[in-house]
Amino acid sequence: MIVLKLGGSAITDKDRPETLDGRSLAAAADAIASSFGAGGDGAVDELVIVHGGGSFGHHNASEHGVTTTTGSYDPAAVHDIHGAMTTLNEFVLSRLLERDVPAVPVHPFSAAHRDADGELALPSGQVETLVGEGFVPVLHGDLVAHVGEGATVVSGDELVAELARSLDADRIGLCSTVPGVLDDADTVVPEIGSFDAVADVLGESESTDVTGGMAAKVRALLELDAEASIFGLEGIGRFLAGENPGTTVQ
Numbered sequence: 001m002i003v004l005k006l007g008g009s010a011i012t013d014k015d016r017p018e019t020l021d022g023r024s025l026a027a028a029a030d031a032i033a034s035s036f037g038a039g040g041d042g043a044v045d046e047l048v049i050v051h052g053g054g055s056f057g058h059h060n061a062s063e064h065g066v067t068t069t070t071g072s073y074d075p076a077a078v079h080d081i082h083g084a085m086t087t088l089n090e091f092v093l094s095r096l097l098e099r100d101v102p103a104v105p106v107h108p109f110s111a112a113h114r115d116a117d118g119e120l121a122l123p124s125g126q127v128e129t130l131v132g133e134g135f136v137p138v139l140h141g142d143l144v145a146h147v148g149e150g151a152t153v154v155s156g157d158e159l160v161a162e163l164a165r166s167l168d169a170d171r172i173g174l175c176s177t178v179p180g181v182l183d184d185a186d187t188v189v190p191e192i193g194s195f196d197a198v199a200d201v202l203g204e205s206e207s208t209d210v211t212g213g214m215a216a217k218v219r220a221l222l223e224l225d226a227e228a229s230i231f232g233l234e235g236i237g238r239f240l241a242g243e244n245p246g247t248t249v250q
Contacts, residue, residue, distance in 0.1 A: 001046045001131070002240070003169045004032070005160050007176045008054025008141065010233055011092070017059040018084060024233055025095050028175065033099035035240035036136065044240050046131050048163055049092075049103070052156040053141040056088040057081060061153050068158070069118060071149030078151050082109050082143050089140045096136070104130060106137045108154050114146040120158055124166035131167075139163070161220045172228035173239040174217060179232040180246030181214065191248045195219055221249040 006028055013019040035043045053061070061067065064077035072078065089105055096103035112122040130137045139159050146152040157174075164172050180188035183201050192198055195218060202215040214230075221228040229239055231246030238245045 001048070001167050001169045002044055002171050002173065003048045003050065003160055003163050003167070004173045004236070004240070005156050005175065006049065006051040006092070007174065008052025008057065008088075008156065009177045010054075010175050011051065012054030012056060012088065014055045014058065016055055018056050018087070020088070020091055025091065027233055028236055029092075029095040029099050029101070031236035031240065032096065033101050034237060036101055037134075039100045043242065047136050048127060048131060048167065048169075049096075049136060049138045050156045050159045050163070051088070051092050051138065051140050053085060053153075054088065056084040057141050057153075060084045066143070066151070066153055068153045068155060069149075071146050071152040073150035078143055081153075082107075085140050085142050089138065092140075093138055096138070101136055102134060103136045103138050106130070106139045108139055108142040108144055108159060109151075112142075112144045112154060114144055114149070114152060114154075116147040118146070118152075120144070120154060120162060122154075122159065122162040122166070124163060127163065128167060155216070157217050157220050161224060164224050164226050169226045171239075172221065172224065172226050173236070174221070174228065174230045175233060175236055175239075176214070176217075176230060177232065179235065180230050181218065189247050191250070192218060192222070193250065195222055218249060 011025040012021050037045050060081045066072045093103050127137045141156040143151040144154045228249045229244050235245030
């Protein structure tokens with residue numbers, strides 16, 4: 001069981017509202033198709049994909065002042081943010097389907113919620129069943145119902161963490177715009193075993209990001225039992241082939 005996240009910044013132009021990076025998304029879809037099931041080299045047969053919000057979700061969430069902790073009761077805001085994410089999800093699905101990857105949508109807004117303490121609940125029975133039936137579920141950063149806040153953002157990284165736990169994932173991959181976690185000299189850090197070891201080099205995202213950037217990714221991955229890798233677009237194929245490109249977090 002592999003959970004693969006396509007970072008929103010890797011498949012969109014994150015500095016231009018609702019702008020797809022078609023070339024990068026096509027490259028990602030090619031790498032996935034080359035590895036999945038009978039249509040590829042057979043290296044992967046149980047796969048769940050999560051994609052981030054990029055310039056679709058983050059831009060709209062920022063415009064409405066909605067984050068993972070600050071919500072909205074405005075139905076127009078909900079429609080704008082969720083609608084933008086379903087549009088991006090359709091782009092991702094279509095590129096995968098064009099390459100015979102049996103991708104199907106799973107929208108977190110219709111399944112997940114947060115309690116009054118902000119704890120996320122994401123039932124995974126639907127995802128697990130779809131995988132067992134030969135599909136590739138594709139989830140995405142989204143809004144979720146939140147007790148006392150209306151609706152708040154759920155990040156792709158949060159979804160990856162919840163799915164990794166509930167599905168007992170063997171491997172987790174996060175595809176970003178960089179080839180891994182970079183140190184002060186822009187060199188890839190090969191392995192991270194604690195947050196303190198890299199805290200000084202993990203800054204905020206330079207683009208509009210309401211979910212915490214690279215620091216949040218590393219923190220979330222360190223809390224999981226499964227081995228995880230953070231890598232660039234060119235590392236997807238290697239990761240799906242069983243290698244550990246970029247930075248290993250464990």
